[in-house]
Amino acid sequence: RVVAVIMVGGPTKGTRFRPLSLNVPKPLFPLAGQPMVHHHISACRRIPNLAQIYLIGFYEEREFALYVSSISNELRIPVRYLREDKPRGSAGGLYSFRDYIMEDSPAHIVLLNCDVCSSFPLPDMLEAHKKYGGMGTLLVNKVSAESANQFGELVADPETNELLHYTEKPETFVSDLINCGVYIFTPKILIAIEDVLKQKKDRANLRRVSSFEALQSATKAIPADYVRLDQDILSPLAGKKELYTYQTLDFWEQIKTPGMSLRCSGLYLSQFRHTSPHLLASGDGKKGATIVGDVYIHPSAKVHLTAKIGPNVSISANARIGAGARLISCIILDDVEIMENAVVIHSIVGWKSTVGKWSRVQARFSMNGLPILLKITHFHLFHHKKLGTFHILMFLF
Numbered sequence: 001r002v003v004a005v006i007m008v009g010g011p012t013k014g015t016r017f018r019p020l021s022l023n024v025p026k027p028l029f030p031l032a033g034q035p036m037v038h039h040h041i042s043a044c045r046r047i048p049n050l051a052q053i054y055l056i057g058f059y060e061e062r063e064f065a066l067y068v069s070s071i072s073n074e075l076r077i078p079v080r081y082l083r084e085d086k087p088r089g090s091a092g093g094l095y096s097f098r099d100y101i102m103e104d105s106p107a108h109i110v111l112l113n114c115d116v117c118s119s120f121p122l123p124d125m126l127e128a129h130k131k132y133g134g135m136g137t138l139l140v141n142k143v144s145a146e147s148a149n150q151f152g153e154l155v156a157d158p159e160t161n162e163l164l165h166y167t168e169k170p171e172t173f174v175s176d177l178i179n180c181g182v183y184i185f186t187p188k189i190l191i192a193i194e195d196v197l198k199q200k201k202d203r204a205n206l207r208r209v210s211s212f213e214a215l216q217s218a219t220k221a222i223p224a225d226y227v228r229l230d231q232d233i234l235s236p237l238a239g240k241k242e243l244y245t246y247q248t249l250d251f252w253e254q255i256k257t258p259g260m261s262l263r264c265s266g267l268y269l270s271q272f273r274h275t276s277p278h279l280l281a282s283g284d285g286k287k288g289a290t291i292v293g294d295v296y297i298h299p300s301a302k303v304h305l306t307a308k309i310g311p312n313v314s315i316s317a318n319a320r321i322g323a324g325a326r327l328i329s330c331i332i333l334d335d336v337e338i339m340e341n342a343v344v345i346h347s348i349v350g351w352k353s354t355v356g357k358w359s360r361v362q363a364r365f366s367m368n369g370l371p372i373l374l375k376i377t378h379f380h381l382f383h384h385k386k387l388g389t390f391h392i393l394m395f396l397f
C-alpha cells in the first residue's frame with residue numbers, strides 16, 4: 001500500500017506569495033480554478049493501492065476542514081489535515097506524524113511539496129523507485145544554470161540514476177539538475193530522520209556543557225527537533241546507494257510568487273486537455289461567450305455572450321463578466337465584477353473587486369510585472385503601495 005503526504009507549510013511560510021495568501025492559505029489559492037493542492041491530490045489518486053492522503057502543515061485546522069471533507073467525498077479517498085504544533089522542518093513534520101503515516105503499514109510513502117506545479121508522474125516514478133531498490137527516489141529536472149541556485153542542486157549517475165551529490169541552494173554552481181520537491185520513500189526514511197534527531201539532541205546536550213557554545217548555538221536558532229529533508233537527510237545520504245533520481249521531461253515549476261501562479265494556472269489548464277477536458281470551457285460561440293484557447297469558468301460565474309475570453313483565463317465562483325469584456329491570461333477570483341467593455345490582460349483580479357466599464361487593466365512588461373487588483377471599485381483606483389515589483393495600470397475612459 002502507498003500513503004501520500006503533502007507538506008503545506010503554514011502562514012509564516014510562503015510570504016513572497018502575499019498579498020494573494022492574505023485571504024486564503026496559499027495551498028488553497030486557485031490555479032486553473034482548483035485549489036493549488038488539488039492538483040497534487042488528483043495526481044496521487046492515479047497511484048495504485050493508495051490508502052490515504054495527509055496534508056501536514058501549521059495552519060489552523062478550520063482553514064482546511066471544509067476542503068478536506070469535500071475532496072474526500074468527491075474523490076472517495078480519505079484526505080486528512082494534520083496540524084503541527086510548530087514548524088519542525090519538512091522532515092521533522094513528516095516524522096512527528098509517523099504513527100498516522102504507518103497506520104496502513106505502507107510499503108511506500110509519497111512526499112510532495114505543495115508549492116510546486118507539475119504533471120507529477122507518480123505511477124512511473126513509483127515503478128522506477130521499485131526497480132532502483134533504494135530508500136528514496138527524487139523527481140529531478142534540468143533548469144537554466146542561472147536559476148539553479150534557487151533549488152537543491154544535484155549530481156546523479158547517468159547509468160544507474162543514483163544520487164551521488166546533493167547541495168541545497170549552493171552559492172557556487174554545482175549542476176543544472178535540481179530537486180523538484182517530489183519524493184517516493186520506503187518507511188526507512190522515518191528511521192533516517194530519527195537518527196538525525198538523535199544526533200542533533202546529543203549535540204545540543206554536549207553544547208550545554210560549554211556555556212560559550214550554548215550561546216553560539218542559541219544565536220543560530222535552529223531548534224534540535226527541526227529537521228530539513230534537504231540539508232539534514234538528502235545531503236548526507238547522497239552517494240550511499242540509498243537515493244536515486246527520476247527525471248521529469250514534462251512541465252515543472254516552483255510557485256513562490258503571485259506571478260508564477262498565473263503561469264502555473266496556464267500549465268494546468270493545458271494539462272486539462274488530456275486529463276479533464278470537461279473542466280475546460282468549450283469554444284462554442286453560439287451558446288455562450290467566445291472562448292480562445294484554454295479557459296476555466298466556474299459553473300456559478302455569469303459570462304455575457306458578447307465577451308471574449310482566453311487564452312489562459314480562469315474565472316472563479318460568482319464572477320460576472322459584462323458585455324464586450326475581453327480577458328486574456330488572467331485569474332479572476334470569487335465575486336469579481338468585470339463591467340462592460342473592460343479589458344483585463346495578464347493580471348489577477350482579487351476577491352470582490354469591480355473593474356469599471358471601459359477600464360483597461362494590463363501588466364507593464366517587466367520580469368515580475370503582474371497587476372494584482374485587490375480592492376478596486378468602479379471609478380476608484382486603488383494602488384497597493386506595498387506590492388513592490390507589481391504594477392497596477394488602469395486607464396479609465
Ligand code: GDD
Nearest residue numbers: 007008009056057087088089093113114115151152179181
Ligand atoms: N508542514 C510543514 N512544516 N511544511 C513545511 C515546513 C514545516 O516545518 N517547512 C517547509 N514546509 C513545506 C513548504 O510549504 C513547501 O511546500 C515545502 O515544505 C518545502 O519548503 P522549504 O523547506 O521552504 O524549501 P524550498 O521550497 O525553498 O525548497 C525545497 O523545494 C525545492 C523545490 O521546490 C527544497 O527541497 C529544494 O531543494 C527544492 O529544489
